[in-house]
Amino acid sequence: xxxxxxxxxxxxxxxxxxxxxxxxxxxxxxxxxxxxxxxxxxxxxxxxxxxxxxxxxxxxxxxxxxxxxxxxxxxxxxxxxxxxxxxxxxxxxxxxxxxxxxxxxxxxxxxxxxxxxxxxxxxxxxxxxxxxxxxxxxxxxxxxxxxxxxxxxxxxxxxxxxx
Numbered sequence: 626x627x628x629x630x631x632x633x634x635x636x637x638x639x640x641x642x643x644x645x646x647x648x649x650x651x652x653x654x655x656x657x658x659x660x661x662x663x664x665x666x667x668x669x670x671x672x673x674x675x676x677x678x679x680x681x682x683x684x685x686x687x688x689x690x691x692x693x694x695x696x697x698x699x700x701x702x703x704x705x706x707x708x709x710x711x712x713x714x715x716x717x718x719x720x721x722x723x724x725x726x727x728x729x730x731x732x733x734x735x736x737x738x739x740x741x742x743x744x745x746x747x748x749x750x751x752x753x754x755x756x757x758x759x760x761x762x763x764x765x766x767x768x769x770x771x772x773x774x775x776x777x778x779x780x781x782x783x784x785x786x787x788x
Contacts, residue, residue: 664714665706666773668762673698673746692778695753699777700746703734705764713741720765727759755779 673691675698693699701724705714716736722743724732734745757776764771 639727645719661714663708664719664766664771664773665708666762666764667704667706668773669702669774670777671700671702671774673700673748675746675748692780693749694780694783695749697753697783698746698748699734700733700744701760701762702740703743703762703764705743705746705766714766715741716768720767721763722765723763725761725763749779753779755781 650693670690672693688698703722703724705719705722706712707714715738719736722736722745724734724745726732726747730747732745732773734743756779758779759774759776760786762773762775764773
């Protein structure tokens with residue numbers, strides 16, 4: 626069964642987090658409780674470490690960016706939150722998190738316990754269509770799939786990227 630959930634986008638998360646989120650987290654073991662109903666999926670798309678221009682100080686790895694050039698690496702940072710407690714869930718409760726692009730490309734994610742987040746990335750190929758690249762984040766837990774959708778902009782070259 627598929628359920629639609631509240632998606633908290635980049636602006637809301639950017640107000641809470643600054644810079645690279647890999648240093649955040651807290652506690653040691655994480656939350657193992659099963660959420661009562663659903664999940665809140667927070668998705669932040671940031672610049673990955675591959676393809677980031679070294680000569681532009683405003684475009685750096687782990688910083689949010691809404692538009693990416695071909696050859697750059699958008700990285701999805703996904704936090705799954707229990708709507709009843711507000712606690713970030715871990716891989717002890719969530720079975721899987723996958724980002725699926727509009728063309729069907731699946732981007733697997735890996736859980737990072739230091740941040741209580743799943744991270745996945747892809748390098749945009751030279752023939753990536755320009756414009757909006759739609760994606761869906763699929764979160765599977767307890768036999769249920771929860772979805773959140775978003776998009777990033779794709780441009781031909783770094784000269785066309787803005788923050």
